[in-house]
Amino acid sequence: MKRSLTTAALAAGFILSSQAMASPMLWQNNSLTYLYGKDYKVDAGDIQQTITFEHASGWTWGDVFLFVDNKWYNGISGSDGHTYYGEFSPRLSLGKITGTDLSFGPIKDVLISATYERGESQDDGTPNQNYLLGPAVDLAIPGFDRFSLNTYYRKPDGTTGKPGGQWQITPTWAMTFPVGKSDILFDGYIDWVVNDKKNSNTELKKNFHFNPQIKYDLGKALDYTPGKLYVGIEYDYWSNKYGIEDGGFVSENFVGPTDQNTFSAIVKAHF
Numbered sequence: 001m002k003r004s005l006t007t008a009a010l011a012a013g014f015i016l017s018s019q020a021m022a023s024p025m026l027w028q029n030n031s032l033t034y035l036y037g038k039d040y041k042v043d044a045g046d047i048q049q050t051i052t053f054e055h056a057s058g059w060t061w062g063d064v065f066l067f068v069d070n071k072w073y074n075g076i077s078g079s080d081g082h083t084y085y086g087e088f089s090p091r092l093s094l095g096k097i098t099g100t101d102l103s104f105g106p107i108k109d110v111l112i113s114a115t116y117e118r119g120e121s122q123d124d125g126t127p128n129q130n131y132l133l134g135p136a137v138d139l140a141i142p143g144f145d146r147f148s149l150n151t152y153y154r155k156p157d158g159t160t161g162k163p164g165g166q167w168q169i170t171p172t173w174a175m176t177f178p179v180g181k182s183d184i185l186f187d188g189y190i191d192w193v194v195n196d197k198k199n200s201n202t203e204l205k206k207n208f209h210f211n212p213q214i215k216y217d218l219g220k221a222l223d224y225t226p227g228k229l230y231v232g233i234e235y236d237y238w239s240n241k242y243g244i245e246d247g248g249f250v251s252e253n254f255v256g257p258t259d260q261n262t263f264s265a266i267v268k269a270h271f
Contacts, residue, residue, distance in 0.1 A: 036266075043073065166195055230266075
């Protein structure tokens with residue numbers, strides 16, 4: 001876990017200090033989010049609280065998205081009742097790198113997308129991590145602030161006996177709706193792992209993770225800077241969570257189904 005947090009901290013520090021180093025960064029946005037929810041499956045109990053750091057930035061060669069979750073599971077997950085999870089997702093823009101306009105119809109750009117996923121290490125110290133790589137497109141769709149469609153080949157690494165070879169489709173989006181003197185922001189993502197994969201010891205099932213947020217721009221409503229302070233809800237639906245087939249998962253901390261269907265209250269501050 002220490003290696004995971006150190007790596008994430010170094011990456012975040014590099015990103016946040018890059019403008020002072022005259023880097024090719026074009027823009028950046030950082031945020032902290034607090035979430036409070038119930039009825040999470042597999043690795044959670046009655047109450048789950050999460051503090052999330054997120055970073056997004058645009059570069060002359062593409063873009064970067066990074067987040068780190070610090071989760072508390074009401075004292076039942078991990079020896080001290082909390083765990084960590086993070087993802088680092090750089091994308092290379094083929095249009096920017098080649099200096100070529102690759103737009104066609106609704107397609108704005110063609111990219112190569114990668115993601116590194118890292119969770120808390122297992123009890124024996126084995127890292128819990130996945131590597132994802134594949135093509136992506138940015139789309140111009142009426143009504144959307146942004147819409148990206150990423151496809152990945154996902155390969156687990158560091159977990160004994162876990163098979164690889166799954167394919168994942170990940171759309172991400174954002175939409176803004178004016179409401180009175182402020183706005184509603186509807187954004188989120190879908191991670192759709194489309195195939196099963198197994199070896200002699202372990203099977204990972206196809207799964208579908210739908211995770212949107214609906215947020216009210218409270219800062220704008222209070223005549224503060226727009227886009228800086230939001231309140232709202234997050235919906236989390238995940239069939240066969242973590243690739244575990246629904247129908248009676250049993251572990252030290254959880255007994256029951258692996259299909260997750262829950263809401264969390266959220267407060268999000270951008271800086």
